[in-house]
Amino acid sequence: MALKQIDPVRWVLERDFKIGMKVTGLIYGDSYIIQNLEKEGALTQIANVACLPGILKHSFAMPDVHWGYGFPIGGVAAFSLNEGIISPGGVGYDISCGVRVMLTFIEEKEVASCIDELTAALFSRVPCGVGSKGALKISETELLSVLAKGALWAVKKGYGRSEDLECIEERGTLPHANPDAVSKKAIERGKPQLGTLGSGNHFLEIQVIDEIYDENVARQFGLNPGQVTVMIHCGSRGLGHQVCDDYIKVMHRAMNKYGISVPDRQLCCAPLKSEEAKQYLGAMQAAANYALA
Structure with missing residues (x-):
């Protein structure tokens, strides 16, 4: 499974979830939030953000995460000043x-x-x-x-x-x-x-x-x-x-x-x-x- 729980409120979306991911996803949420993410496809958007040029560390998702436009709502990402977008x-x-x-x-x-x-x-x-x-x-x-x-x-x-x-x-x-x-x-x-x-x-x-x-x-x-x-x-x-x-x-x-x-x-x-x-x-x-x- 590409989604791995690391503590009660943090989950890692591994890079093998989608070809092209440059970093992992890091999701903040309990089991109820995670279940809904899997239903509505927000995991795909978290993974898509992880594919962007110059992204640093993780494609983050806050507890309010849900399907958005490009980024999921509640999605956060930091990018390199030199190589980012x-x-x-x-x-x-x-x-x-x-x-x-x-x-x-x-x-x-x-x-x-x-x-x-x-x-x-x-x-x-x-x-x-x-x-x-x-x-x-x-x-x-x-x-x-x-x-x-x-x-x-x-x-x-x-x-x-x-x-x-x-x-x-x-x-x-x-x-x-x-x-x-x-x-x-x-x-x-x-x-x-x-x-x-x-x-x-x-x-x-x-x-x-x-x-x-x-x-x-x-x-x-x-x-x-x-x-x-x-x-x-x-x-x-x-x-x-x-x-x-x-x-x-x-x-x-x-x-x-x-x-x-x-x-x-x-x-x-x-x-x-x-x-x-x-x-x-x-x-x-x-x-x-x-x-x-």
Whole structure:
């Protein structure tokens, strides 16, 4: 069997699982997760990633691993700066999609009696759904500033506080973003969507802290049982989707140019030191800044 358990939560996918694997796969998960992986074919995607040029150590899979686009969702890989590649399919369509939690100083008992009204109010104030448009009307010039500055743009416009930036990776701005590498089509898709939640698995949820598992960490974050929080799951919306779509086409052409072969066309890529990779990384970071904003 190509899959070998090495401890209760780690499994190795041996290189003989698929011809062309340069490294093994390393999967984090219990037996329940592993059973589902075998059913849906995510093991094949883990193996496909292990075939990519310049991959280092392992093709990793986190406990949330499931079938994705090229890479499995929850797939992680590191590549050599000299011999490695960048693949838009590895980063994904919803660039910088993620969750952030906002603390409140409200207790559950204060909200319980009006939760229906609160939910309805949020639904009416927060644009959501496929193609949703926000209340922000910005010019193309202003959007380019969003792509360059990320969450810092939002704070300067009064949509956040300077101390919020302390709680965001890179203080809310990826410094190597290149708005000029983002297509006109991506910009047009992004202009009306700033400040919208989107669709799919995106959500805004009122939550309550039910149980504390680590008292010390909870104390540092100011978390207490019964405290209400707000969790937001969003990303770069149509702008990020278009950036990925644009550069998948670029990478398909680049593979022929650089003589790269991959087991799945969804893993189309270019060498990290190539001009195509440089352009994509700049556009990808610009889309990430849009998501952070």
